[in-house]
């Protein structure tokens with residue numbers, strides 16, 4: 001771990017953004033270990049059928065709206081790498097997840113009940129030259145049949161639609177989630193499950209977690 005800056009340092013360096021801004025990657029550290037391929041996971045039925053106009057990496061606010069999203073603010077950041085361990089810069093990372101009421105940004109999920117118009121529901125980031133990306137979103141919540149998760153789609157030179165899902169450490173429903181349970185190897189499974197830790201530097205009740213993605 002020599003040469004890496006601490007998580008607290010990372011967060012202090014990146015804590016200064018404001019609502020609606022594009023979040024800076026400055027200060028994120030790269031990992032030195034050689035990774036295994038991140039397990040692929042299904043795309044699922046709720047990739048947005050109509051992408052929102054606001055597609056930045058801050059999902060807590062939507063351009064043109066003054067309200068903030070319901071839910072616990074959570075920064076998700078990490079590094080995209082190839083199987084050789086080299087960071088992949090210029091790669092597009094997309095995420096999508098349901099809002100605090102369990103609704104996706106998708107016509108088939110709209111109208112089923114209350115939804116949060118202030119939650120962007122979908123976001124994009126392009127990795128920097130160290131392969132680093134960052135999102136500000138909410139802590140994912142469960143919906144019927146699924147443990148909390150965030151969907152990821154990675155595209156770039158030589159990478160074609162690498163799809164996976166990120167899970168949250170300590171969620172009791174992880175043990176009985178059908179898609180997570182498709183990954184039986186303990187190390188592979190662990191690579192999809194991220195501890196979210198309190199990060200007051202980012203705001204009251206804020207959390208953060210690191211999800212590195214190895215594509216091949």
Ligand SMILES: [Fe+2]
Pocket residue numbers: 044046146149151
């Ligand atoms: Fe989902």
